[in-house]
Amino acid sequence: MKIATWNVNSVNARLETVLKWFREASPDVACLQEIKCVDEKFPREAFEDLGYNVVVHGQKTYNGVALLSKSPVEDVRRGLPGDEADDQARYVEAVISGPTPVRVVGIYLPNGNPVASEKFGYKLGWMERLNRHVRELLALEEPLVVAGDYNVIPEPADVHDPVAWMDDALFQPQSRGAFRALKWLGLTDAYMEVDGAPGGYTFWDYQAGAWPRNHGIRIDHALLSPQACDRLLGCEIHRDVRDWEKPSDHVPVVVELAL
């Protein structure tokens, strides 16, 4: 079973590019981030025509996540628990049906820039809430995949120029520490497990020739519970998609599990 995560930077502005990739890669499950539309504006039928069940947690203009699955889904949750006042659409969760069900969580973790603003506090608070909720999900002792745009550069090997990113929220010690804390709950970074080569970037800014210069960062991750990691077959970063017509600034990451 192939489970993908992709920050598409507007599903409607990117629809042809996104559908082209879905037709070629044909993931069984996909977590999309930054769909940038309300539920009613999500191009549901285009994905249903490709055979997907569609779960949308949208928002006007900003953020928004979706979960697509060829198999029926159960136990759908929209929104990260722990703060009723949080109105940003960044979390979607569902159990994918099958002989061995797998719980998939799709996240769009807050960017947090600039560091000297309330946005950074929101990011760290969100990561703490995620930690608390993942702790509960891990207690279920079932295959679990937490995939998405984490907006965290875990290690210096995950950025072309670590010094240039020192003051960025994505590479702050607190952000990296919260990501490590999440892993220390018992999750495994799929890319590091099966590949781990330095420079496995997933994002290149549109600006300043970041893509042709390979000034990238690795911020899109799939973390696996032990029960999911035991079934891990592969993890691929679809880097070539960054060179397509009208690309997102992120590329898809695909995890394959023996399910």
Next chain:
DNA sequence: ATGTCGACAATATGTCGA
């Protein structure tokens, strides 16, 4: 430091967010 996008309110470009 910034060579780019996208949504939106608004009718042209400016603002915000990334």
